Amino acid sequence: MTTTNHPTKWIVRNGVFATGEREGVVRGCMIVDGDTIAYIGTEEPEDARDLPSIDGKGLLFMPGLVNSHGHTAMSLLRGYGDDMVLQEWLQTKMWPMEAKFTSDDVYWGSSLSIVEMLKSGTTTFLDMYDHMDRVAEAVVQSGMRASLTRGVIGLCSQQEQDDKLNDAISFAKNWHGQADGRITVMMSPHAPYTCPPAFIERFVQAAHDLDLPLHTHMSETAAEVEQNVREYGLRPVAHLEKLGFFSRPSMVAHAVHLTDEEIAMLAANRVAVSHNPGSNLKLASGVAKVPQLLKAGVVVSLGTDGAASNNNLDMFEEMRLAALIHKGVSGDPTAVPAAEALRMATLHGAQSLYLDNLGTLEAGMKADFVALDIEQAHFLPRTDYVSHLVYSAAGQDVRHVWVDGIQIVKNRECLTLDEEKIRFEAQSAFEGLLAR
Amino acid sequence: MTTTNHPTKWIVRNGVFATGEREGVVRGCMIVDGDTIAYIGTEEPEDARDLPSIDGKGLLFMPGLVNSHGHTAMSLLRGYGDDMVLQEWLQTKMWPMEAKFTSDDVYWGSSLSIVEMLKSGTTTFLDMYDHMDRVAEAVVQSGMRASLTRGVIGLCSQQEQDDKLNDAISFAKNWHGQADGRITVMMSPHAPYTCPPAFIERFVQAAHDLDLPLHTHMSETAAEVEQNVREYGLRPVAHLEKLGFFSRPSMVAHAVHLTDEEIAMLAANRVAVSHNPGSNLKLASGVAKVPQLLKAGVVVSLGTDGAASNNNLDMFEEMRLAALIHKGVSGDPTAVPAAEALRMATLHGAQSLYLDNLGTLEAGMKADFVALDIEQAHFLPRTDYVSHLVYSAAGQDVRHVWVDGIQIVKNRECLTLDEEKIRFEAQSAFEGLLAR
Numbered sequence: 001m002t003t004t005n006h007p008t009k010w011i012v013r014n015g016v017f018a019t020g021e022r023e024g025v026v027r028g029c030m031i032v033d034g035d036t037i038a039y040i041g042t043e044e045p046e047d048a049r050d051l052p053s054i055d056g057k058g059l060l061f062m063p064g065l066v067n068s069h070g071h072t073a074m075s076l077l078r079g080y081g082d083d084m085v086l087q088e089w090l091q092t093k094m095w096p097m098e099a100k101f102t103s104d105d106v107y108w109g110s111s112l113s114i115v116e117m118l119k120s121g122t123t124t125f126l127d128m129y130d131h132m133d134r135v136a137e138a139v140v141q142s143g144m145r146a147s148l149t150r151g152v153i154g155l156c157s158q159q160e161q162d163d164k165l166n167d168a169i170s171f172a173k174n175w176h177g178q179a180d181g182r183i184t185v186m187m188s189p190h191a192p193y194t195c196p197p198a199f200i201e202r203f204v205q206a207a208h209d210l211d212l213p214l215h216t217h218m219s220e221t222a223a224e225v226e227q228n229v230r231e232y233g234l235r236p237v238a239h240l241e242k243l244g245f246f247s248r249p250s251m252v253a254h255a256v257h258l259t260d261e262e263i264a265m266l267a268a269n270r271v272a273v274s275h276n277p278g279s280n281l282k283l284a285s286g287v288a289k290v291p292q293l294l295k296a297g298v299v300v301s302l303g304t305d306g307a308a309s310n311n312n313l314d315m316f317e318e319m320r321l322a323a324l325i326h327k328g329v330s331g332d333p334t335a336v337p338a339a340e341a342l343r344m345a346t347l348h349g350a351q352s353l354y355l356d357n358l359g360t361l362e363a364g365m366k367a368d369f370v371a372l373d374i375e376q377a378h379f380l381p382r383t384d385y386v387s388h389l390v391y392s393a394a395g396q397d398v399r400h401v402w403v404d405g406i407q408i409v410k411n412r413e414c415l416t417l418d419e420e421k422i423r424f425e426a427q428s429a430f431e432g433l434l435a436r
Numbered sequence: 437m438t439t440t441n442h443p444t445k446w447i448v449r450n451g452v453f454a455t456g457e458r459e460g461v462v463r464g465c466m467i468v469d470g471d472t473i474a475y476i477g478t479e480e481p482e483d484a485r486d487l488p489s490i491d492g493k494g495l496l497f498m499p500g501l502v503n504s505h506g507h508t509a510m511s512l513l514r515g516y517g518d519d520m521v522l523q524e525w526l527q528t529k530m531w532p533m534e535a536k537f538t539s540d541d542v543y544w545g546s547s548l549s550i551v552e553m554l555k556s557g558t559t560t561f562l563d564m565y566d567h568m569d570r571v572a573e574a575v576v577q578s579g580m581r582a583s584l585t586r587g588v589i590g591l592c593s594q595q596e597q598d599d600k601l602n603d604a605i606s607f608a609k610n611w612h613g614q615a616d617g618r619i620t621v622m623m624s625p626h627a628p629y630t631c632p633p634a635f636i637e638r639f640v641q642a643a644h645d646l647d648l649p650l651h652t653h654m655s656e657t658a659a660e661v662e663q664n665v666r667e668y669g670l671r672p673v674a675h676l677e678k679l680g681f682f683s684r685p686s687m688v689a690h691a692v693h694l695t696d697e698e699i700a701m702l703a704a705n706r707v708a709v710s711h712n713p714g715s716n717l718k719l720a721s722g723v724a725k726v727p728q729l730l731k732a733g734v735v736v737s738l739g740t741d742g743a744a745s746n747n748n749l750d751m752f753e754e755m756r757l758a759a760l761i762h763k764g765v766s767g768d769p770t771a772v773p774a775a776e777a778l779r780m781a782t783l784h785g786a787q788s789l790y791l792d793n794l795g796t797l798e799a800g801m802k803a804d805f806v807a808l809d810i811e812q813a814h815f816l817p818r819t820d821y822v823s824h825l826v827y828s829a830a831g832q833d834v835r836h837v838w839v840d841g842i843q844i845v846k847n848r849e850c851l852t853l854d855e856e857k858i859r860f861e862a863q864s865a866f867e868g869l870l871a872r
Contacts, residue, residue, distance in 0.1 A: 079819035082827065083759075083773035116813035281764030282827070284771070311827035312814045320753075323519075325761065328717030335720070337519035377552035378748045380859055381866035383515035391518065391718070391747035396832035423816055430817035 007052040009033045013044070015056025016374070018385050020063045020346045021360035023339065025385050030061065032367045035180075035404035039363050058375045060385055062342075063359055064123025064145075064368035064403065065315040066349025069215075069253040069274035069303030071151075072127045072135060073101060073109035075116070076430050077308040086221070086283055094308060100436050105429045106131035111138045112426040113313055115419050118144060119412060120314045120395020121370040123403045126274070126303070126353055128188050128215065132171050140179045143408040143416045145368060147353040148175060149188035149215050152203075154195035161199055165206065172210050182404065184355065185210075186251070191217035192236050193224045197243055204244045213249040213354045216240070219262075220254035221285050237262040246271055251352045253303060256280055256288045263289065267296040272352040275344070277321035279305030290326050291335045301352035302345045314395035319345045323390050338390040367405035372397040443488040445469045449480070451492025452810070454821050456499045456782045457796035459775065461821050466497065468803045471616075471840035475799050494811045496821055498778075499795055500559025500581075500804035500839065501751040502785025505651075505689040505710035505739025507587075508563045508571060509537065509545035511552065512866050513744040522657070522719055530744060536872050541865045542567035547574045548862040549749055551855050554580060555848060556750045556831020557806040559839045562710070562739065562789055564624050564651065564689075568607050576615045579844040579852045581804060583789040584611060585624035585651050588639070590631035597635055601642065608646050618840065620791065621646075622687070627653035628672050629660045633679055640680045649685040649790045652676070655698075656690035657721050673698040682707055687788045689739060692716055692724045699725065703732040708788040711780070713757035715741030726762050727771045737788035738781045750831035755781045759826050774826040803841035808833045 010032055017026040017040060028042035031051065039045060074094075081093030101109075106129065117125055123144060127135050128151035139146045150168035154161050168187060176185040187207040189195040195203075200216075207214045219225050219236045228236050237258070240246065246269035253274040255266070266273065275288050293300050302318040304310050323341040327333050336344075347359035358366045374385075378392045401409035408416050446468055453462040453476060464478035467487065475481060510530075517529030537545075542565065553561055559580060563571050564587035575582045586604035590597055604623060612621040623643040625631040631639075636652075643650045655661050655672045664672050673694070676682065682705035689710040691702070702709065711724050729736050738754040740746050759777040763769050772780075783795035794802045810821075814828045837845035844852050 075813075076817060077819075078814075078817065078828065079821075079823040080817075082820065082823045083770050085769055089769075112813050112816060119813070278760065281760040282769070284763040284767050284769035286767065287764055307814075307828075311823065314814070314830070317753075317756075317830075321760075324714065324717040324757075325764070327720040328723055328761070329765070331720050331722065333521055333525075333718070333720035334519050375859065377511075377548050377555070377855070377859060377862075378514075378743075378750070380548060381512060381514065381516075381863050383513075383866070384518065385515075387515040387518045387747065392514065392743075394750070394753075394830040394832055396830055419813070423811065423813060426813075427817050430819070 009038070010052040010054070011044070011048050012056045012061065013053050016060050016385060017361050018060060018062040018342070018389055019361040020342055021362050030361065032405045035367055037361060037363055037365050037367050040361055056371070058373065059371040059399065060374045060379070060389070061361065061369055061371050062389060063346040063361055064370050064401065065121050065345050066301060066353065066359060067117060067122045067125040067304055067313065067315055068251070068301040068349045068352045069126055069128070069276055069305060070313070071129050071306035072113035072125070073106040073129050074306030074308045075113040075313070076105060076109035076426060076433065078311050080308065082311070097433050100433050101130070103131040103134045105433065107134035107138055108422065108425045108429045110135045111417065111422045113307065114138055114142045114144055115414055115417060115422055116313045118142065118401055118409050118414055119398060120316065121398040121401065122313065122315050123368040123370065123401060124349065124353065124355070124358070126186070126215070136175050136178070136183055139183055141416060143403050143406060145182045145403055147184050147186055147355070149186040151188045151190050152195070153190045154199035165202055169206055169210065172212055176210070176212065180404065184353070186213045186215040186353070188215045191224070192239055193227055197232065200240070200243045200245065204248060207248045213251065214245055215251050215253070216245070218252035218255055219257045220280070222257050225257045235259065235262060237265050241265060241269065249354050254280065254285065254288070255293070256286045258289055260292070263292055263296045263298065266293070267298050272299040272301065274303040274352060275300050275322060276303045276305045276318070277325055278318055279309045281321070281325070283309050287325055287329050290322065291330060291332070294336070294340065299348050299351045300344055301349040315345050316393050316395050319390050338387045341390045342386055368403050370398050370402070371400040373399045445474070446488040446490070447484050448492045448497065449489050452496050452821060453797050454496060454498040454778070454825055455797040456778055457798050466797065468841045471803055473797060473799055473801050473803050476797055492807070494809065495807040495835065496810045496815070496825070497797065497805055497807050498825060499782040499797055500806050500837065501557045501781050502737065502789065502795060503553060503558045503561040503740055503749065503751055504687070504737040504785045504788045505562055505564070505712055505741060506749065507565050507742035508549035508561065509542040509565050510742030510744045511549040511749070512541060512545035512862060512869065514747050516744065518747070533869050536869050537566070539567040539570045541869065543570035543574055544858065544861045544865045546571045547853065547858045549743065550574055550578045550580055551850055551853055551858055552749045554578065554837055554845050554850055555834060556752065557834040557837065558749065558751050559804040559806065559837060560785065560789065560791070560794070562622070562651065572611050572614070572619055575619055577852060579839050579842060581618045581839055583620050583622055583791070585622040587624045587626050588631070589626045590635035601638055605642055605646065608648060612646070612648065616840065620789070622649045622651040624651045627660070628675055629663055633668065636676070636679045636681065640684060643684045649687065650681055651687050651689070652681070654688035654691055655693045656716070658693050661693045671695065671698060673701050677701060677705065685790050690716065690721065690724070691729070692722045694725055696728070699728055699732050699734070702729070703734050708735040708737065710737050710739040710788060711758060712739045712741045712754070713761055714754055715745045717757070717761070719745050723761055723765050726758065727766060727768070730772070730776065735784050735787045736780055737785040751781050752829050752831050755826050774823045777826045778822055804839050806834050806838070807836040809835045
């Protein structure tokens, strides 16, 4: 994608903006200059009079959503196994199919996910998977922003470990900073329970060498925490700290089963957490201690996880789940208020992926934002739009999407991708997997 | 509404039907005769060849959703107070505004809710509120189906109690069975903690006299259960049983705080339960013991409660919450599987409202059904459409809605109501409440 045919400077007039940065909303205008928000405010600057403009009437603007943990290719397995015990689900459903995934399957599965994410207002996502060149290819085509990581399971021979690590390193070298900077890379040993300590240490070293952040699954289930204690004498947080993981900027997914000491350690080490409420509930992993993590000052963002365990990639649903379940489980109706849930899905998402100048609607921030159609019953009355975004909205309310100031969804159609072809090819890929 | 311009007998061809009655889906056709489903099956009957038809390609049909507990007028207070402690929310936000509600406010608030419900696939709802004549008026205009109840708080003088009970009785006499039978009535003392025992007994008597079912709030919070024990020496289930409540067909909303004995008593008395997961989480009331209720054989349906404590009326969200939270909280990923959640939102909803021949797509059932647009990324691959309905879909995926065989939403537009006017009037009503 190039910026051809896009004015370099333009203005949204008559808009309502949930900036994600301050309380309430701004009613007024926003000026975009290239890939950056140049101005947002109630008053229109005098020199803006002749700018190309769009009319924001009937639209609510918000920062693009950041999905901080997922496996996009797994949308190919959506609905292929549900309501099952975790190990049976993995062993009889997921792993046999995933073992057959070709790079084309990854490309079409990821493309399907990208369509779904874009149309539900997600502008940035983290993806941890295999065949990452093909995911990067889909990202480039889409115009979306992504933090991509080659997720590596280390339960294999030394030679295979070497090959996988080298694959992750060369992916990072080839892709970090590509697509006008929209693609960044993290280094990802899959999890403490799937990677021997020495292998994790090699990832830490590689992250140092490449100056990249680290990402991993951690403490998703009670069983894996117990296993960690059994095998290494430590719970996962202390284990990762001992291996030097937190010497790099790092972000862990799930973090469902934590002690108070572990929460303090994560905060002290500035480790960000991707909270995946939908997946954690569906797989019966448990309910993460999000209010405590937030209180300790941990940056908590939101992720959908893969579509096989969610089963959609709608970040509005994750926002709402995050705002609802911690109230219901703690008994405190003030837990995770709407503005906090919105921040988790936007600014904290960007911070979790170590992306600067992203996640709010403020001058100087990247022009990644979405517009919702609020001329609908569930956005009335016009009381509190942040509440409406978190408690009432759904991804299908998103009408337009911009990334780096470039519109990539217009009136619910992807401008950059052939949606019909992607749906067809994704279905064919699934049928191919079944047949092989 | 009349059936003028509607063919009495017609057929949907090339459809996928999640019948709600059997496993999986039926691919084929459905014949509607007047207000009834005459046939559904893979093979098209020979004599159907010349019937007027619609093409079901790209659509997934399912029974219309049944929202078994709510207060539709409260959509006027959506977003007016969130993330607050319950008593403060009620005392500083809800009650002062509700005290000002006129019958016009109820009409426009209910109309707003009806638009939202219809467009998200709900074809039947229960409403417990005041000024019920105006709700009935909105129901008649909409073409929707509803179980309407005058909810009565009895913490008042004998004279006021008499007036309220008489209002409930005359509403029942005037409206039960109206609108071609689409409107039915239940008798509703608001809750054991807001109605003295003698007043509840008068409602039970009235329900006997009128041959109507009973509905009430029960055991929503731990505090109200403790209060019941303090004041009457019994927990709410035993208290209601003692007052003869369960001598009528009855349905209770919430039922969050139950002992095993209470669950057994509900089952033995065939009391239906409306589970309101979104509201219970948002108000931090707790998590109802739904797996145990289902195991005991209790009919458990789903309700949104009012939009002020939800904050939308999307039953797809309640289905998903019901399917997700009980897994996460119990640690059992097989708890409330997708097909069970779908039944809770359809057939069990109809049973909870004591409506016969409603809630599945089967020959002989009322022709209340909806069609979703499944040519979207989140409905792929075509694995398990029941899973997709529960775990992936949202209300905005609903494209068409029929009640009694008559189409009332077409391409996401209400055919029976002036949506723009309703949005305008609802906003005006809210502003009027603020100003008074």
